[in-house]
Amino acid sequence: MKWSIHQLQKYRQGSMPLDEAVNLESVKERNPEIRDITPVHVTGSCTIGSKKLTCRFRLEGTMILPCSRTWEDVEFPFTVESDEQFSWDEAVLATDDTIHPVVGEVIDPTPIFEELILLEVPLQVFSDKADDMKTAEGKGWSYTTDEQYNEQLQKEKESKVDPRLAGLAKFFDSDKD
Known part of the structure; x- marks a missing residue:
């Protein structure tokens, strides 16, 4: 998915609709925990101005990640919504550091899509079989x-008696008045 600035000029009066499946297999190289990723469905729209392009993206797909307990494959569906801006004008880029610079005459949003997906990777994911694994x-x-x-800690606390207080524990066990 790439657009030339010249190609975008025909959408100057309205917005350019987006509805495309994008292959982002390269995200696996950036994060080796991602075992596989389905083609990402990108929807949204872009509006072009004289010096910048403003896009609203919605990315939907599924990643295959390892289970944190069993190391089995787990499907992790994700949905990301983001507003991104691109500019080819140096004056606009100097005033706002959140705008993505356009190098040359072609806008390529693929690196932005990769970053958005990498931010969605959870720290831990569990498979359905992970709950069956009680002890190992x-x-x-x-x-x-x-x-x-916690039960094991509680039992250890109950069974341990401070040797300095062992005599005191016997005091309460006696029936003397």
Whole structure:
């Protein structure tokens, strides 16, 4: 998906509609946790002015990410909405650093799409089978749920008696008046 500035001039009186599927496989190179990504459906519109292009994008697709517990593939659907501006005029670029500069005569929004998708990658994602995995262990490590860990801590606290207070614990057990 690329547009030349000359091509966009025919939409000067109105807005240019967007409805296209974009292949963004290159996002996997930037984040190796993304195992696969479906073609991203891009919708929206762009309006062109004399010195800049303003676009409203909506990106929809599905990423395949590893489960944080089982390391199995998990489908993660995403929807991103963003307003982006592009300019080819140095004066406009000098006044606002949120505007994307246009190099040459062609506008390529693909790097912006990649950035928007990378921002949607969650820190953790869990598969449906992750809840079935209550305990697991290996050599030098083990996995338990938070509830099991808290129960284990509570049992350890109850079973430990401070040796300095052991005599005091016996005092309350006596039936003497």
